[in-house]
Each structure stands twice: as structure tokens, then as C-alpha cells.
Amino acid sequence: MDSALALASANLLSPMVLFFVLGLLASLARSDLSIPEAIAKGMSLYLMLAIGFKGGASVAQNGVDATLLWSLLAGVVLSAAIPLIAFGALTLTTSLPRVDAAAIAAHYGSISIVTFLAAVQALQTAGIAHEGYMVAVAAAMETPAIIVALWLARKGGGGMDSGTLREVLLNGSIVVLLGSFAIGWITGADGLKSIAPFIVDPFKGVLCLFLLDMGLIAGRGLRDARSSLTLPLVGFGIYMPLIGAVLGLVAAHLIGLSLGGTALLITLCASASYIAVPAALRLALPEARPAIYLPLSLGVTFPFNLTLGIPLYLILASLFH
């Protein structure tokens, strides 16, 4: 427990969290600090490539067992189930129209890969190992939530047209993440060693710069959304990750994941998407207002998860493991 608390404080004072806070404060103070879109996208691709490759190489080294399949299945089920809970909570506590509630629910069923990256980094700092295939679980959790949310929004009717489904399944982040995972698995430790100077050593620095950018975007979203984010919505942005975390903990316990794997599944269930889901919803559910779901996911839940959530999830995992 003491080590978990030490881990929590180390996470709060880690360079990545502090860079995020710097971006957030700079944005709220209306600084002109900004990261060009092309650089942000380049960093995002780099991070996906690095985390995917390292996950694949880890699987090549440690092998796979039945927990891989169970973890993937659990990821899909959780991603589909969490939006139902989120939708119910929003219907009970807010007066949002059905489409907005369903759109928000989709974000909370899907995942934030940057939150996942931050959790992986926190585990590595603490020297806690995790199953390399959790990267694949993250990818599997992107889409089911969107399909369930569209079903909710349309009162059980309709779904995604094939074009939108293709865009969601083949969005750039997923392709790089899963592609790198496969390449890492194929090439194994030798492959990792050969490109380690590119994907291992600079990783933490790039993540810091990326989180500075995320802080800037989150601050901008919060500034713009002061009128649309009501108190019940902000509350939802905090308690919904905790509900997801408990579901993730139960699933990880049933599957028999390691301490690191448990912390990562909890983090995935607690995180909310702000890249893949918003883009899909603009195509499939344009009536839903991005001015509500984007700031809620990016301005409330992401900062909560990055600062307090990840340490909390690590403590939760260590308490019940």
C-alpha cells in the first residue's frame, strides 16, 4: 500500500503530468503557445508505433496463453456494456437530448490511447510488468461502444453505414497501433533492439511534448465549454471513469491478469475517447453536439485520469491483486 501511494505521488509529479498541467494552465491563461497540427499528428503516430511495437515484441518474448483471448473478449464486452451504464446515468441525472446522451456514452465506452500510454509509462517507471497484448485489447475496445451508442441514439434502430464503419475500423491510429504490434510480434526482441534508439529512448520526451499539446487542447475546450458543461455533466466526467474502473477490475480479476495488466484494463475502462469516437460520430450522429462531448471527455475526464485516476487505478489494482 505504501509503495502504491509512493507510486501515486511519483505519477503526479512526473514530467508528463507536469507538462500536461503546463499546457492546461497556458491555455487557460490564453497564452499563444501552440503545437502545429502536423507535429501533433506526427507525435501521435510515433507514440502509436512505439507502444504497438513494444507490445508485440513483449508478446514474442513472453508468449501468449488463453488470457489473451479472454482479455480481448472482455475488452469488447466492456466497451459495449459501459455505454449502456453511461447512457442510463446521463438520462437519470441530466436533461440532455437522447442523441447527446448516446454520443457521450460512446466516448466513455471507447478508450483513450494517450491515457493508456500514460498508464504504461507509470507502470514502467514503477518497474511493474504487464501483458504486452494489452495494446491489442485497447484497439479492440475502440469500436463496440460506437455501435452500441448509435443503437441507443436511434432507439434500437439503425447503425453505422459501411463507409463509416470502415473509417472507424481502419482509422490511422488503429492501423499503426495494430500494424506495429504485428511487426513487433514478428521481429521480436531483435527487432526491438534494432530500433530501440528510435522507439524506446525518445519515447518519454515525445510523450511529454504530446501531453503539453493535450493540455493546450483540454484548456481550450474547457474555456469554450463553460456554458455547456453543467455540474451534473462535470460530475459524470468524474464518476463514470470510476464506474468503468470497477468493471475493469472485476473483469481483470476474473481473467487472471497480472498486476500491470489489471491496472491497464482498469485504465482502459476508465478512459474516454476523444480522437476516434468524435470523428466517427460527426459522420454517423451529426445531430449530437461536439461542444458537449469533446470538452467533457478531453477537458474533464482526461485530466482527471492523467493526474488522479492513473495512481488511483494502480492502487486499486494492487489492493485487489
Next chain:
Amino acid sequence: MQTHAKKRIDIMVEAPLMKKVLDLLDELEVTGYTVIAALAGRGKDGSWHRDGLVGRAGAVVQIFCIVDESRVDAVAEPLFKMISRQIGIVTITDIQVIRRDHF
């Protein structure tokens, strides 16, 4: 210099919809179009800013094409039908072009 009257159709639309709009323009046999990334702005649905964005949601692009006046309705109506549920605007402007046969 002799010029010829044409119509310019400007479509400001959310970036995720760009491909669908371009596919529609191809389907309508518009002879050409150009896409420009918009940097920042504010509209009825809030503000947006391109800097720092990783995903396409939240970004806006401007698509423009030039058509003969006789084809304005044939192009603008399906376009409007497509983006009527989305965040975006369509404007049509009178312009003069030098090379008539291009449009």
C-alpha cells in the same frame, strides 16, 4: 480580356465529412475542386482551432468548385442535402473566369 460568368460553390464543412463531399462532387461530375484547411473560426456550434489537433473531429475544411450556372442546382441541392445535418455552410458566388472550357 474576355471573361465568362460562372458560379463558385464554397462548402465549409467538418473535416470528417470531407471525403464524402469529395466523393459526391466526383459523382456529380464536377470538373475540379480544391480543399483548403481552415485555421480557426467560430460559428453557431462553437469555436474550433486547427493547432494541436490529433483527430479530425473539431477541424474544418473549405472545399470550393466552379460550375456553369446551368449546373448550380444539380450540384448544390445534393450537396446541401448531405451537409444539412452537419456543422457547415454552403455559399454560391458569381465569379468571372478566363478559361471557360475548364468548367
